[in-house]
Amino acid sequence: MEAEEARQTVKCANMFEGVPANYHWLLPTGLSLLDTLLEGGSHKGMIAQLYGESGTGKTQLCMQMMLGASRYGSNSFYISSEKRLHTERFMQLKEKYEEEIN
Numbered sequence: 001m002e003a004e005e006a007r008q009t010v011k012c013a014n015m016f017e018g019v020p021a022n023y024h025w026l027l028p029t030g031l032s033l034l035d036t037l038l039e040g041g042s043h044k045g046m047i048a049q050l051y052g053e054s055g056t057g058k059t060q061l062c063m064q065m066m067l068g069a070s071r072y073g074s075n076s077f078y079i080s081s082e083k084r085l086h087t088e089r090f091m092q093l094k095e096k097y098e099e100e101i102n
Contacts, residue, residue: 012038030068034061046072057086067097 035041042048042065061096062078062085069076070086080086 021069026052027069028070029065030071031061031064041068059086060093063093064097066090067094071097071101 025044026038026042027044028035028041029038050062052058059080063078066076
């Protein structure tokens with residue numbers, strides 16, 4: 001009975017507590033077609049899992065979205081279940097991305 005009472009008194013923290021009402025929750029991806037499909041971009045503060053067949057562009061999309069996030073001053077991170085990290089490709093995309101925005 002004590003365990004049941006303890007469970008009833010536990011309160012969940014509100015992860016949105018203290019966030020201003022006018023906070024912009026969407027982060028454009030930098031890909032206009034994808035932003036249209038997502039109705040403005042990806043949601044800040046959320047975790048998304050992207051999966052699919054090999055060679056369909058998942059890694060490319062994640063890298064592009066990370067570059068888009070950096071343009072708007074947001075932090076992001078990429079977790080891959082593959083054995084190697086595609087740092088060379090990321091650096092190529094970064095250089096191209098920086099040329100386009102300058």
